[in-house]
Amino acid sequence: MRPGEGERPGIALCAVLPLLPLLLLAAGGASGGAERRQQQQRHEELATEKEAEESHRQDSVSLLTFILLLTLTILTIWLFKHRRVRFLHETGLAMIYGLIVGVILRYGTPSTSGHDKPFSCSQEDRPFTTLLVNVSGKFFEYTLKGEISPGKIHNVEQNDMLRKVRLHHFSFFFNILLPPIIFHAGYSLKKRHFFRNLGSILAYAFLGTAVSCFIIGNLMYGVVKLMKLVGQLSDKFYYTDCLLFGAIISATDPVTVLAIFNELHADVDLYALLFGESVLNDAVAIVLSSSIVAYQPTGENTHAFDAAAFFKSVGVFLGIFSGSFMMGAVTGVVTFTKLHCFPLLETALFFLMSWSTFLLAEACGFTGVVAVLFCGITQAHYTYNNLSVESRSRTKQLFEVLHFLAENFIFSYMGLALFTFQKHIFSPVFIIGAFVAIFLGRAAHIYPLSFLLNLGRRHKISWSFQHMMMFSGLRGAMAFALAIRDTATYSHQMMFSTTLLIVFFTVWIVGGGTTPMLSWLNIRVGDRVPSVEEMSESHWLYFRVGVDPDQDPPPTNDSFQVLQGDGQDSARRNKTKQESAWLFRLWYSFDHNYLKPILTHSGPPLTTTLPSWCGLIARCLTSPQVYDNQEQLREEDSDFILNDGDLTVTYGDTTITANGSSGPHTATTNLDSRRTKSSSEEALERDLGAADHEVASRGTRLVFPLEYNA
Amino acid sequence: MEKLKKYISVKDEDHFYHQGAVELLIFNFLLILTILTIWLFKNHRFRFLHETGGAMLYGLVMGLVIRYVTKSSDVESGIVYECEKLKSGPSTLLINVTNHVYEYQYKREISHHNVHGHQGNAMLQKMTFDPSIFFNILLPPIIFHAGYSLKKRHFFRNLGSILTYAFLGTAISCIVIGVIMYGFVKAMEHIGQLKQWEFHFTDCLFFGSLMSATDPVTVLAIFHELNVDTDLYTLLFGESVLNDAVAIVLTHSISIYSPKVNPNAFDAAAFFQSVGNFLGIFAGSFAMGSSYGVITHLTKFTKLCEFPMLETGLFFLLSWSAFLSAEAAGLTGIVAVLFCGVTQAHYTYNNLSPDSRMRTKQLFEFMNFLAENVIFCYMGLALFTFQNHIFNPLFIFGAFVAVFIARACNIYPLSFLLNLGRKQKIPRNFQHMMMFSGLRGAIAFALAIRDTDSQPKQMMFTTALLIVFFTVWVFGGGTTPMLTWLQIRVGVDPDEDLKTKAASQTASNLDKNTTKAESAWLFRIWYGFDHKYLKPLLTHAGPPLTSTLPEWCSPVARLLTSPSAYGDQLKDGDTDYIINNDELTENYESSAHIPVPAQDRIGSIQATGKEDIQEGDLGLGGYKLQLQHTAGQPQNNSLA
Numbered sequence A: 001m002r003p004g005e006g007e008r009p010g011i012a013l014c015a016v017l018p019l020l021p022l023l024l025l026a027a028g029g030a031s032g033g034a035e036r037r038q039q040q041q042r043h044e045e046l047a048t049e050k051e052a053e054e055s056h057r058q059d060s061v062s063l064l065t066f067i068l069l070l071t072l073t074i075l076t077i078w079l080f081k082h083r084r085v086r087f088l089h090e091t092g093l094a095m096i097y098g099l100i101v102g103v104i105l106r107y108g109t110p111s112t113s114g115h116d117k118p119f120s121c122s123q124e125d126r127p128f129t130t131l132l133v134n135v136s137g138k139f140f141e142y143t144l145k146g147e148i149s150p151g152k153i154h155n156v157e158q159n160d161m162l163r164k165v166r167l168h169h170f171s172f173f174f175n176i177l178l179p180p181i182i183f184h185a186g187y188s189l190k191k192r193h194f195f196r197n198l199g200s201i202l203a204y205a206f207l208g209t210a211v212s213c214f215i216i217g218n219l220m221y222g223v224v225k226l227m228k229l230v231g232q233l234s235d236k237f238y239y240t241d242c243l244l245f246g247a248i249i250s251a252t253d254p255v256t257v258l259a260i261f262n263e264l265h266a267d268v269d270l271y272a273l274l275f276g277e278s279v280l281n282d283a284v285a286i287v288l289s290s291s292i293v294a295y296q297p298t299g300e301n302t303h304a305f306d307a308a309a310f311f312k313s314v315g316v317f318l319g320i321f322s323g324s325f326m327m328g329a330v331t332g333v334v335t336f337t338k339l340h341c342f343p344l345l346e347t348a349l350f351f352l353m354s355w356s357t358f359l360l361a362e363a364c365g366f367t368g369v370v371a372v373l374f375c376g377i378t379q380a381h382y383t384y385n386n387l388s389v390e391s392r393s394r395t396k397q398l399f400e401v402l403h404f405l406a407e408n409f410i411f412s413y414m415g416l417a418l419f420t421f422q423k424h425i426f427s428p429v430f431i432i433g434a435f436v437a438i439f440l441g442r443a444a445h446i447y448p449l450s451f452l453l454n455l456g457r458r459h460k461i462s463w464s465f466q467h468m469m470m471f472s473g474l475r476g477a478m479a480f481a482l483a484i485r486d487t488a489t490y491s492h493q494m495m496f497s498t499t500l501l502i503v504f505f506t507v508w509i510v511g512g513g514t515t516p517m518l519s520w521l522n523i524r525v526g527d528r529v530p531s532v533e534e535m536s537e538s539h540w541l542y543f544r545v546g547v548d549p550d551q552d553p554p555p556t557n558d559s560f561q562v563l564q565g566d567g568q569d570s571a572r573r574n575k576t577k578q579e580s581a582w583l584f585r586l587w588y589s590f591d592h593n594y595l596k597p598i599l600t601h602s603g604p605p606l607t608t609t610l611p612s613w614c615g616l617i618a619r620c621l622t623s624p625q626v627y628d629n630q631e632q633l634r635e636e637d638s639d640f641i642l643n644d645g646d647l648t649v650t651y652g653d654t655t656i657t658a659n660g661s662s663g664p665h666t667a668t669t670n671l672d673s674r675r676t677k678s679s680s681e682e683a684l685e686r687d688l689g690a691a692d693h694e695v696a697s698r699g700t701r702l703v704f705p706l707e708y709n710a
Numbered sequence B: 001m002e003k004l005k006k007y008i009s010v011k012d013e014d015h016f017y018h019q020g021a022v023e024l025l026i027f028n029f030l031l032i033l034t035i036l037t038i039w040l041f042k043n044h045r046f047r048f049l050h051e052t053g054g055a056m057l058y059g060l061v062m063g064l065v066i067r068y069v070t071k072s073s074d075v076e077s078g079i080v081y082e083c084e085k086l087k088s089g090p091s092t093l094l095i096n097v098t099n100h101v102y103e104y105q106y107k108r109e110i111s112h113h114n115v116h117g118h119q120g121n122a123m124l125q126k127m128t129f130d131p132s133i134f135f136n137i138l139l140p141p142i143i144f145h146a147g148y149s150l151k152k153r154h155f156f157r158n159l160g161s162i163l164t165y166a167f168l169g170t171a172i173s174c175i176v177i178g179v180i181m182y183g184f185v186k187a188m189e190h191i192g193q194l195k196q197w198e199f200h201f202t203d204c205l206f207f208g209s210l211m212s213a214t215d216p217v218t219v220l221a222i223f224h225e226l227n228v229d230t231d232l233y234t235l236l237f238g239e240s241v242l243n244d245a246v247a248i249v250l251t252h253s254i255s256i257y258s259p260k261v262n263p264n265a266f267d268a269a270a271f272f273q274s275v276g277n278f279l280g281i282f283a284g285s286f287a288m289g290s291s292y293g294v295i296t297h298l299t300k301f302t303k304l305c306e307f308p309m310l311e312t313g314l315f316f317l318l319s320w321s322a323f324l325s326a327e328a329a330g331l332t333g334i335v336a337v338l339f340c341g342v343t344q345a346h347y348t349y350n351n352l353s354p355d356s357r358m359r360t361k362q363l364f365e366f367m368n369f370l371a372e373n374v375i376f377c378y379m380g381l382a383l384f385t386f387q388n389h390i391f392n393p394l395f396i397f398g399a400f401v402a403v404f405i406a407r408a409c410n411i412y413p414l415s416f417l418l419n420l421g422r423k424q425k426i427p428r429n430f431q432h433m434m435m436f437s438g439l440r441g442a443i444a445f446a447l448a449i450r451d452t453d454s455q456p457k458q459m460m461f462t463t464a465l466l467i468v469f470f471t472v473w474v475f476g477g478g479t480t481p482m483l484t485w486l487q488i489r490v491g492v493d494p495d496e497d498l499k500t501k502a503a504s505q506t507a508s509n510l511d512k513n514t515t516k517a518e519s520a521w522l523f524r525i526w527y528g529f530d531h532k533y534l535k536p537l538l539t540h541a542g543p544p545l546t547s548t549l550p551e552w553c554s555p556v557a558r559l560l561t562s563p564s565a566y567g568d569q570l571k572d573g574d575t576d577y578i579i580n581n582d583e584l585t586e587n588y589e590s591s592a593h594i595p596v597p598a599q600d601r602i603g604s605i606q607a608t609g610k611e612d613i614q615e616g617d618l619g620l621g622g623y624k625l626q627l628q629h630t631a632g633q634p635q636n637n638s639l640a
Helices: A007-014 A017-030 A036-083 A090-108 A150-155 A160-165 A170-187 A191-196 A198-230 A239-249 A255-264 A268-294 A307-334 A343-363 A368-386 A389-420 A428-456 A463-471 A477-484 A490-512 A514-520 A532-542 A556-562 A568-599 A612-621 A624-631 A634-639 A641-660 A664-675 A679-698 B002-044 B051-069 B122-127 B131-148 B152-157 B159-191 B201-211 B217-226 B230-256 B268-300 B308-328 B333-351 B354-385 B393-421 B428-436 B442-450 B455-477 B479-486 B494-499 B507-538 B551-560 B563-567 B571-575 B578-592 B598-605 B609-629 B633-639
Strands: A130-135 A138-148 B080-082 B092-097 B100-110
Touching (some): A036 A090, A036 B308, A191 A268, A268 A307, A268 A463, A389 B354, A428 A463, B051 B354, B131 B442, B152 B159, B201 B230, B201 B442, B217 B230, B217 B455, B230 B268, B230 B442, B354 B442, B428 B479, B442 B455
C-alpha cells in the first residue's frame, strides 16, 4: 500500500473531487479485513457522537430561547418608550416574557429519557469529582454531575429541555452577570448629589439594612413557629435561616422606580437617596448574608445564641466589608494607564482590571460585588480622567450595554425560573408572612431612620419623600441571585420560591404604581423651566458622573453662574450640611492636592502642593502632562468637569458655610495657601476662588431645587 | 449534626465557587499581561511577536506553573475502578456510594499512560473548560467581526480568486493532508507504534479538514500595520475567512460520514450523502445568516434610532441568534454568523444611527479582541493543563510535512490556474507569501478540542496544538523578514493606489477590463438588482422603490419604501452611505465601462429627477475612475 501513497498527492492535485471516491476506495481496500468488533465499536462511537451533537443542539436552543426573549423585550421596550407607556418597565416585561416561555417549556415539551439502574461496583466511601472506570481494557473518564435522591432515580430527568434551561450554575450569575450591573451602578453614581447626601445614604444602607434584616428575620421566625404549630412545616427551619432570609430580602433594587424617576426628572435628592441606598444596600446585604452563613455556634446546642460566634460573625462582616472596600479602591487606583494611543487596548484593560477586582476579591474570600462597586466609584473618580476621549465613550457605552443585557437576562431568567425550577416549595403561610414582614421591615427601616436623620439634617427629608422611599422598596436581581445561590435544603428552597414571588409582585405592582404614586404624593417631577439659565442647569445636571458624555460638559464658569440664589438663609441652612461634610471636606482637599496629581493628569502638580522638602519625589510622581495641562487654562479644565466640577460644587458649598458662620479661617487659609502656586495655576485657582466667593454670597439655587417643596 | 453537614456542603460550594473565580482570574491576569505587552511592543514597534503569540506564551508559562506547582487535591481519585458489569461506556453512570446515588457523566476515553498522571487535580480540571464555550461564546464574535469588516471593495474585486482558494483549495488541502497522514498512520502501524487503537481513513480526513482552516491573524495584523499591498491582503483575508467556514462544514460532514457496512470500505451512498450534507449545510447556513441579516434590516421601519443603546443591544442579539438558530437547526453556526455579518455590514449598517454605528463597531472590535486573546491564552494553557495529551513524534512529524505539502498543493496549482484566467496576475512573490502565511489558529484549535473522546482524536488535538504553536510563533514572527525578502511593496495607501498614476496606460485598460468584466458579470447583475430593489427595500439608501419597480406594482412599492428614502436622494445624504455605496459603485463603474451595461443605465434613467442626476453623476465618475484605478496594477506586474 505504501508505495502508491507517494503518487496520490500528485493525482489529487490535478483533479481532486472526481478522484475522491477512488481514493476512498483504495483506502478502504487497504485495511480490508475489518472485524466485527471494530464495527461495533465504531457504531458506539457514532452513538456517543450523536448524543454529543444532540446535547450541543439543546444547548444552542436554550441559549437561543434567552436571546429571543431579550430581543422581544428590546422591541417591546422600544414600543413602550415610543408611546411613553410607563406602567411597565423593561425588567417587568422581561419577566413576563420569561414567564410565558417558562410555561411553554414546562407544559409544551415532551419528557425524554428515562434512566438505567445505578451501579454499585466500587467500595469507595465518598464521591470523587472524577471517576476512572476500566471497562474491558479501556479507560473511561467520568465527571460528577450531582447527587440524586434515591426516590428520584427512575425519573431523574424527565425533561431534558428543562434541565438545559435551568442553569444550575449560580456561579454563572455571580461571576458573569452581576459584576457588570454593580460596576455600572458604581460607575454612574451621581457623585455630587451622592456625596451631598452621603450621611443619610450610609445610614439607610448600613443601619437600615441591618434593621430590616433583623425585623424580617424575627417576624419570619414567628411565622415559622406558627407553621410548626399548625403542622405545615415538613422540615427544619432554623432561626439563622430566618435571618438569612431577612438578609437576602433586604437587598432592594428599585431599577424600575429609578428608571421612571430618570425619565420624569423627579427630584434629584430623592433620586440620589434611593439610588445610593439601593447600591450600597446590595453590598451590605451580600456581606450580611455571607456572615450569617458563616455564623456557626461552637457548643453542643447548635441553635442557641452563642456570643462568641455572634461576634465572630460581626467581625467577619466588618472584615469582609472593609477588605472588599480596600481591594476595590486599590484596584481602581492601580488602573493607571497611559495607553492613550490605543483605545482598544485601553478599553480592554479597563474592562479586565475591573472584572479582576471582582474575581480577586472573590478568590480572597471577600465579597466581589462590594469590591467591584467601590472599584467602579474609584475608577469613575480617577481612572476616567486618564482615559483618552475615545476610550471614555467606549467604556461608558460598553458598560451600558453589558449592564442592560445582564439585567434583562436576569429578569427574564427569573420569569423562566418560576416554572422551570423543579424544586419549588410554595407555602402560603410563609409567603403571606414574608410579604407582611418585608413591608413592616421596610417601614421600620425608613420612618425611624428618617426621623433620626431629620433631627440632624437641616434640609429635612419630607414626608412625601419618606412615603416614596417606603413605597420603592422593590426587590430585584440581587435578592434573586442571593436566593438562588443555595437551594440545597428544604428551607432554602422555600426561601427561593418566596423570594421569587416577592420580586414578581414588587416589580409589577409596585413598579407599575410608581407614576400614580408620584402624582399622589405630590412629588415634583420635571423640575425644569425653559429659561436659558435653567437650560444650562439641567444640562449640567444631566452631566452626571461622566455617564453622559453625549452632552458636552459646559465650562465650569457656567455651572457657577447657575449657582445663584438669594443669600442669607441658604448659608444658615448649610450649617448642618457642613457638619456632616467636614470629613468629606478634609478628604476632598487631600484628594485634590495629593491623590489627583499622583493618579491622574489633572489637578495641580505635586510640586506645588507638597512641602518643598519632598520636591524630588514630587517631581518623579507628577506626570509631565500635568504641567502642560496647567498651561491650558479653562479649556482644558472643562474636560475634567466630570469630577472637578462635581466636587467643586460640594467644595463650594462647604466654603459657603465657612464664610457664613462657623470656621472662616479654614477656608481662607485654604485659599491663601493656594495663592502661592505657579502663575498659570494661580490664575485658575483664583478663578475658582472667585467663584467660591460668588457662590458664598449668592447662595445656591441649583443645589437646593427642592426647598419650595420641603 | 445535620447542620454541620449542611454547613460543610455550603462550604464546599463556596470553595467550588471561589475556584471558579480563581480560574477566571487567571485568564484575566493573563489577558492584562498580554495587553500590557502588546502596548509595549506597539510602542517600540517590535513586530516579531504578535499579540496572539504573546498570549500563547503567557498561557504556556501559566500552564507550566499550574501543572507543576498545584497539588492534586483528590489523591485517591486517580484510582481506576474495575467494573465487570459494564460492557461499554454509557453516557451517564449512576453510582451508589454508601446509599447516596451519584450521577456521573461520560467525558472521554483516556489512554493508558495518562491514567496516573495528574488525574483528579481539581485545579487542572477547572482550567480545562467545556469546548462548547469555544463554539457558543468565543468563536461567534471573532467570525462575525471578520464578516463585518471584510473590506468589500477589494474583496469583491478578487471574489473569484478568493472563492477558488477557499473552496477548491480547502478541499485539496484536506484531501492531501488526509492522504499523507493515512500513509504515516500505516507506516506507524507497520513499525508497531500504533497498536492499541484503530485509525481510520476518515479520521485522517477529519484531521485534514480541521488542519486546513488557516487563520493568519498575525500576518494580517502585520500587513495592516505596514499597509502591504491591498490585493494580497484581500486575498489572504478573504481566503482565511471563507476557509474557516468551508473547513468547519467539511469537518462536520466528514464526522457524519458513516458507511453502513464496513467502516473502511468506500460506500458511495454514504459518500454522496456526505457531499449532500456539505452542500446542504453550507447553503442552509448561508441562507440562515442572510435571512437574519435581512430580519435586522426590518429595523428600518422602526424608529429605534432614538435609543442607540437598544439598537446596539438588538443588533448584537440578532447577530448572535443567527448563530444559535443555525446551530439549533443542525447547521453550522459559524458560517451563518459569517454571512450574517457580511449582510449586516452591507444593509443594516446603513439603517443604524451614527451613534449605533460607532457603538456596534467598537463593541464587536472589543469582543473580537478579547475572544481571540482568550482562545490563544487557552491554547497556551492547554498544552500543560489538558490531561490527555498523546504525543506521538512520528505522527506530529508527519502532520508538519503534510501541512506544508498541502499548503503548497493548494496555493501554487490554483494560482497557476487562476493566472490563466486573470489578467492581473498573482505574481510569484505573492504566491510565496500566501504559501508562507498558512498559519493555523483559533478555528483549527476549536475544531480539534470539540471532540476529544477517543484516542485518535486526542492525538490529533495534541498535534494540532503543536502545529498552531509552531506556525504562530515561527511564521508569524518571520512575516516582516519574509516581506522584505520577497520584495513585496509595503506602505501602500489603498486609496492612493487607485488615484495616482492615472495618466499613462489608457490603452491597456480596455482589454484589461474585459477579463475583469467576465469574472464580475455575475456580480454586476447582482449589483444592479441589489442597488435597485434590495437596497431600497431594506435600507433608507438607494433610489426609492417607486422609481425602480414597474408601474403596476407601485402601491406595493410605496408601502415598502421608507419615507426617508425620498429625502436622502440628494448628494449630501449619499455620503453617509459611503461604506458600501462607494465601494460598490467603483465596481459597478468598472464594469459599466463595457458597452453592455449601457442598457442597464438606460433603464435607470427613467427614474425620478433627482435620482437621474445622481445616476448621471455616478456614470461620469465611473469613466473617470475607470481610467485611474487600474493604473496601479501594471506596476505590480513589473515588480514580480
